[in-house]
Amino acid sequence: YKKDVVYQEARMGVSYGLAWTETGGTMLPVETIGFEGNGECIMTGNLGDVMKESARIALSYLRSAADKYAYTIHDIGKTDFHIHVPEGAIPKDGPSAGITLAASLLSTLCQCPPKPGIAMTGELTLTGRILPIGGLKEKLLAAIRNGMTDVLLPADNREDWNELDKEIKESITVHFVETADEAFSVLFDPQINRHLSRKKTSKK
Amino acid sequence: YKKDVVYQEARMGVSYGLAWTETGGTMLPVETIGFEGNGECIMTGNLGDVMKESARIALSYLRSAADKYAYTIHDIGKTDFHIHVPEGAIPKDGPSAGITLAASLLSTLCQCPPKPGIAMTGELTLTGRILPIGGLKEKLLAAIRNGMTDVLLPADNREDWNELDKEIKESITVHFVETADEAFSVLFDPQINRHLSRKKTSKK
Amino acid sequence: YKKDVVYQEARMGVSYGLAWTETGGTMLPVETIGFEGNGECIMTGNLGDVMKESARIALSYLRSAADKYAYTIHDIGKTDFHIHVPEGAIPKDGPSAGITLAASLLSTLCQCPPKPGIAMTGELTLTGRILPIGGLKEKLLAAIRNGMTDVLLPADNREDWNELDKEIKESITVHFVETADEAFSVLFDPQINRHLSRKKTSKK
């Protein structure tokens, strides 16, 4: 029974998804770094086509949200991003890492690590809506087993949550989110918000 | 029985198609955003080759219609478009989303959301003709179930409409269209029209 | 029994080919539009490799014929062409649409619609020769059924024509052509000819 990949400290560009496999749930960490380039997106970690599409959706959503958040990378079109999901020997696929991919990218764009201890799952649409996912129970057990204190779930999975055993529901704090922006407000310091970030700067 | 993806408000760049699957009809929302680039078209949502071709046809048609509509994006050749059809786990294909893809793109090009409550289906040709589609009854039931008030159908499906049960025909308002421009006149505020848009500007 | 796609008016960039399928002959309309780009050729309509090659041959032939015809698009290398054959759900292949593809492209290049009511079929070589095709009888029945008044056929199919029933031969006017230029002289106004076009201009 191999340990899941979870870093002990909050790490820039690293967010924690949850995956559902035949052998149960597992943590699905996502790492992103950015460097000078021409807008390409390198994706590694043995990702299937649907998961690669999820990464493109996350990147495009964040390009369209440039007026909301205080990016330190100003010209996304002249940056290459590398998104990696560790454990390269294991194939991964499906759309439910959408919000995790977006959180990892946003952390890199704002150079601000997500708050520690929060796992998440949810499909992301191009206009920022979070769609429901499957395998909820197994995913939550993995999050609890790995010491996560909070989990972000799609609002449309609320009914599935309600049907879970009390024991699970009391072991982790749930945050239901309808949009990527709601998820980001739980995950990040409010200073990533462009409006707040400017106020802070003007006070100096 | 999973809910269809329909946003509650009119949303920029989002139009509502109708698809016909083995398990019945379903809403097929299409999302488009644009950003600085070099004329590429990113397509996600597990789309098959024919549906990807439909997106290219929609984009080319709108490039050729630049003198009719008041685009806020002036250099299409220096813009990248990302077209996404949510629910990435579900493969989608076929030509009948042509008019939906064009409406989503036009909404983004003019920065004007389509009127709410209107679903549509129809194959688009490169010169703007709307060709007939199949699965009419199932598609209409999905539109009605999701609270759509109006539906755009190809004029060449009029006979199929006439043969439907009265109950369906009374539940939704139908607009038969022969061309993309006829469809756009139902879907959008007349101010997207270049001529009207200019008049309005000159009055000021 | 679905209707064939034939537009009622003469349309810029639209020519009418004839295809031969297992269920009989059918009209094969070809649509072309051009826009600023870098010499790429987008081809849609579920086309097989041989038919895509036919489109490339047609485009190259017209590049090499730039001194014969009065193109309104002067720098073909800085133009993208999109060639579409409607009814994207139906796969299409084979070389016999060569002359139809060339006529559609030439119409766009000269901004002059082909004369209405003329269908055509024939493989095109890179130096402008028209090679014979198969399925003649079925193709002619489709042209007649759709109200075509004239048909262009490869000169090397003359023997096949002679063996047809009198009823077919009297229902449509045939033009045997050996070269693309002969075909264009039947299909287009003589003013697309560079020589005539200049004379006309100099009279003013």
Add this chain to the structure above:
Amino acid sequence: YKKDVVYQEARMGVSYGLAWTETGGTMLPVETIGFEGNGECIMTGNLGDVMKESARIALSYLRSAADKYAYTIHDIGKTDFHIHVPEGAIPKDGPSAGITLAASLLSTLCQCPPKPGIAMTGELTLTGRILPIGGLKEKLLAAIRNGMTDVLLPADNREDWNELDKEIKESITVHFVETADEAFSVLFDPQINRHLSRKKTSKK
């Protein structure tokens, strides 16, 4: 029994190869045109990988022979060539069209048609050597049937020629060639030779 594709006049950029198929030999005309571009080579005619490689070898050989021949196209790196082998419905492959492809390209490069009535076959190496081919008898019968008066054969096929029936050998004039340059001296007017071409110019 379909006719082979042979043009009645000498045509710029057209040379005549010979192919060997299951149903006997056939003429294999090769057409080349060139136009402004960036050194790409478009190949059509349902060509297999080996035959496409032969075309690349022919083009590279002629780039390296630019000091021997009087090309009218001076910057090959800024020219696109389109090489087509007619009858797109028929797959073609194998290396034995090498010398035919090179002759077609050289004709286009020098804007000088090959002499009429000459068919040829032979694999070309990158340094201009002609290697032997198979199917000699069937190829020669096709050349004779189509009125060819001369045939170029690889010197290493001399033994195969000697073993043919007298009737075949008396029906066509054979030229054995070891190199591409020997082949070109049979096929073209000596004025394509850079040295001769200059002399001629200086006389004026």
Add this chain to the structure above:
Amino acid sequence: YKKDVVYQEARMGVSYGLAWTETGGTMLPVETIGFEGNGECIMTGNLGDVMKESARIALSYLRSAADKYAYTIHDIGKTDFHIHVPEGAIPKDGPSAGITLAASLLSTLCQCPPKPGIAMTGELTLTGRILPIGGLKEKLLAAIRNGMTDVLLPADNREDWNELDKEIKESITVHFVETADEAFSVLFDPQINRHLSRKKTSKK
């Protein structure tokens, strides 16, 4: 029983991994060279997709670590790297060469050979974490057989090490590493460290 590929001297850009095959362990040397280019990464040696991804992860990690190490190649985006794993007839795959690939690249970037006699194995993540690997015993036997004096292992393989026979553990010095930077501090002269490198320069 074929000899493993091990060079007798320390060689610039060459690091020694360990692979685990059906026939036992083997040395897996990695060679890297860099030259002027545009940021491409050529990978040869019959590498599978997962191993190619490992190389991309190594390169991206080192791009993000440019402030830690004294690279002599200053513009990585204008350099092409060629990474080769010898014995091209043998297919290789898997993520466990991650740290070896990074060491080979870092050696080239700093123009400083790794210390001789050190083998290594471990998956690398994009943020520099070393993940555990399999086949430990076979890999160690190969290192010992080839005269390696030291081995770098992932800290998460410590338990597997402890369970090995005393004979193996006494034949080679082990260094457990949690991060790429810990591995590099064992493998390289401290002068590759940007901070130390600068001090040294300022002393002159």
Add this chain to the structure above:
Amino acid sequence: YKKDVVYQEARMGVSYGLAWTETGGTMLPVETIGFEGNGECIMTGNLGDVMKESARIALSYLRSAADKYAYTIHDIGKTDFHIHVPEGAIPKDGPSAGITLAASLLSTLCQCPPKPGIAMTGELTLTGRILPIGGLKEKLLAAIRNGMTDVLLPADNREDWNELDKEIKESITVHFVETADEAFSVLFDPQINRHLSRKKTSKK
């Protein structure tokens, strides 16, 4: 029994490898030419993936050896190379042509033909090491049969050589090489050496 491809004179850019097939050994000539371009490498001759990788390794090795040899092509990044292995109908693969590919490329880079009568075989690594090959006896018989007087073999094949029949060993002169540079010193005039080449120039 078809003749092998061996040119009678020493030819620029042509080196002679040895291959081992099911039907025995054969000469494997390699031809290279270079022309203005952008650093691309065209490879023809029905080469498999491993052999194509060998060509890339040879080219990269020679890029990294630019300070050792007197190249007449100074900007390799602005040159295209075309490497061809004749007899395009025959598939070829494997790593053992590495040194032959490098010799052919070096001949082109220095515009100096290899000495005649020398065949060679050996896998090349990216840092210039020659690795051992298989099929030694069959390869040597092919070299002898084609009149080769000398053969270059990997030093690690010395034991295989010693076990051969006396008759073979007396028919050809063997040169064991550990590195590409050792091979080049046998194959080429010492004036390709940058150091010697400069001395010679300065004497004038």
